[in-house]
Amino acid sequence: MCGIVGLYLKDQNLQASLGALFAPMLIEMTDRGPDSAGFAIYRDPVGEHQTKFTLASDDPDSDWKNLGTDITKAFDCAARIDPQGDHAVVVIDAEAVAAQAWLGKNRPGVRVVGSGRSIEIFKQTGLPKDVAEQFKLASARGSHAIGHTRMATESAVTTAGSHPFATGLDLCLVHNGSLSNHNHLRRQLERSGIVFQTENDTEVAAGFMTLKLRQGLSLHEALEAGLVELDGFYTFCVGTADGFAVVRDPIACKHAVLAETEGWVAMATEYRAIAHLPGADTARIWEPEPHKIYTWGSVH
Amino acid sequence: MAELDLKATGVRSVNSTLHGLTAGANEQDWLIKNPMGQHAIACGLDAPLNVTIDGHVGFYCGGMNQQAVITIQGHAGVGVAENMMSGQVRVTGSASDAAGATAHGGLLVIEGDASSRCGISMKGVNIVVGGSVGHMSGFMAQSGLLVVCGDASDALGDSIYEAILFVAGKVGSLGADCIEKEMRPEHLIKLADLLEAAGLDQDPARFRRYGSARALYNFDIDNVDAY
Numbered sequence: 014m015c016g017i018v019g020l021y022l023k024d025q026n027l028q029a030s031l032g033a034l035f036a037p038m039l040i041e042m043t044d045r046g047p048d049s050a051g052f053a054i055y056r057d058p059v060g061e062h063q064t065k066f067t068l069a070s071d072d073p074d075s076d077w078k079n080l081g082t083d084i085t086k087a088f089d090c091a092a093r094i095d096p097q098g099d100h101a102v103v104v105i106d107a108e109a110v111a112a113q114a115w116l117g118k119n120r121p122g123v124r125v126v127g128s129g130r131s132i133e134i135f136k137q138t139g140l141p142k143d144v145a146e147q148f149k150l151a152s153a154r155g156s157h158a159i160g161h162t163r164m165a166t167e168s169a170v171t172t173a174g175s176h177p178f179a180t181g182l183d184l185c186l187v188h189n190g191s192l193s194n195h196n197h198l199r200r201q202l203e204r205s206g207i208v209f210q211t212e213n214d215t216e217v218a219a220g221f222m223t224l225k226l227r228q229g230l231s232l233h234e235a236l237e238a239g240l241v242e243l244d245g246f247y248t249f250c251v252g253t254a255d256g257f258a259v260v261r262d263p264i265a266c267k268h269a270v271l272a273e274t275e276g277w278v279a280m281a282t283e284y285r286a287i288a289h290l291p292g293a294d295t296a297r298i299w300e301p302e303p304h305k306i307y308t309w310g311s312v313h
Numbered sequence: 314m315a316e317l318d319l320k321a322t323g324v325r326s327v328n329s330t331l332h333g334l335t336a337g338a339n340e341q342d343w344l345i346k347n348p349m350g351q352h353a354i355a356c357g358l359d360a361p362l363n364v365t366i367d368g369h370v371g372f373y374c375g376g377m378n379q380q381a382v383i384t385i386q387g388h389a390g391v392g393v394a395e396n397m398m399s400g401q402v403r404v405t406g407s408a409s410d411a412a413g414a415t416a417h418g419g420l421l422v423i424e425g426d427a428s429s430r431c432g433i434s435m436k437g438v439n440i441v442v443g444g445s446v447g448h449m450s451g452f453m454a455q456s457g458l459l460v461v462c463g464d465a466s467d468a469l470g471d472s473i474y475e476a477i478l479f480v481a482g483k484v485g486s487l488g489a490d491c492i493e494k495e496m497r498p499e500h501l502i503k504l505a506d507l508l509e510a511a512g513l514d515q516d517p518a519r520f521r522r523y524g525s526a527r528a529l530y531n532f533d534i535d536n537v538d539a540y
Contacts, residue, residue, distance in 0.1 A: 285371050289349075303448065
């Protein structure tokens with residue numbers, strides 16, 4: 014089971030209503046994944062020498078306390094903190110690697126959920142509608158969003174095991190299916206310096222994409238490599254700072270449907286998640302073919 | 314024509330209204346508005362109704378149908394007309410995975426394309442696809458006719474029993490135990506009748522016939538080492 018949804022806005026005028034369009038898509042997939050939900054929103058890109066982190070903590074009261082002052086002191090730079098429940102979006106005038114190392118040492122209970130210049134990720138156990146409400150999804154603006162509703166099969170129902178998974182800057186991935194060679198690949202990727210936070214198979218796929226992008230491949234090339242190396246059943250929806258991609262394994266037994274209008278591209282496990290969008294009735298609708306990579310935006 | 318607004322009343326209410334109708338009912342013609350891609354619309358009908366669905370539907374639409382003529386004006390999700398017994402289901406757009414799966418009778422017409430596993434384990438239904446079909450179509454197909462006016466993707470008719478497959482375009486590859494067979498006059502007549510019933514203007518002479526080599530589903534003592 015599990016449901017995945019993605020919405021990429023081609024018409025910039027729609028950006029103010031990204032969340033209003035996207036929240037019903039996520040909530041419609043509740044039947045497929047009532048255990049947890051999560052979403053990534055790409056919005057408000059920060060400056061070239063800044064990093065935007067989304068952090069999560071089991072003890073937000075103490076972890077978010079004085080975080081801004083502590084970072085400012087440590088890096089001698091400005092830091093902006095926007096706590097949202099047990100998540101916090103933090104913008105730092107520093108490179109991601111150094112800041113992440115500092116967080117590991119000084120806030121060991123804090124998980125880095127996402128990092129980059131525009132990505133923000135929110136995920137939580139519970140019904141999709143509650144998760145959407147908790148993180149004010151319906152009022153979010155942005156350029157694109159990717160979401161997941163999870164029925165847990167491969168690992169525990171925890172916030173950390175919820176999708177989307179992000180292991181690299183501005184890259185995130187949601188997955189419907191299961192990978193059979195993830196343990197083997199995780200060991201290989203760890204040797205190449207990719208750090209994993211969970212035992213989840215999808216995080217391995219995200220780590221794989223991150224390594225390939227670090228090695229200089231384009232998103233399209235990274236997905237091509239994935240078709241060769243990743244074994245199992247999968248439909249992936251992938252977001253980057255300015256790109257959006259969908260790919261299915263060669264057997265293609267995990268459902269997927271794509272729809273496109275002048276204004277938007279939408280991907281979902283089932284069409285009913287797309288049916289709410291304005292113009293869905295007359296959109297070009299098709300089922301993504303097995304073993305074929307579909308991309309929009311800057312991906313080459 | 315009577316109307317049902319699915320968005321307003323939900324799938325369960327629409328289906329129970331249709332289930333309550335019998336052969337002599339006053340209203341035989343029904344229009345379902347706003348299907349919103351929901352699943353199991355017009356499933357389990359058992360009366361000679363004409364049901365038109367105005368828009369795209371989700372999974373299993375028209376499943377287990379008996380007698381009713383169901384027209385989907387749009388695309389259909391997974392398993393359209395699965396396990397149909399009689400009647401007709403028509404999709405004016407394309408259909409997803411496993412269209413007509415395990416269906417025993419009736420006619421399924423898909424005017425656009427059908428995705429993978431079209432006619433999987435079909436048991437007597439006739440399926441006519443105006444466009445192309447995806448991989449593994451006709452998998453373990455037991456009885457009935459599958460007509461594809463476009464192309465068929467890989468592994469067509471894998472492990473097929475006694476269903477007959479007609480394809481006008483290219484076949485990506487044939488599955489295990491599926492072979493091309495001679496198109497005899499009686500096949501051309503059957504095919505012409507079916508194309509006419511489906512309302513598709515196609516020349517039967519364009520089609521090739523595929524079926525079982527019958528080497529797989531009877532145990533062969535020479536294969537004993539394989540078990």
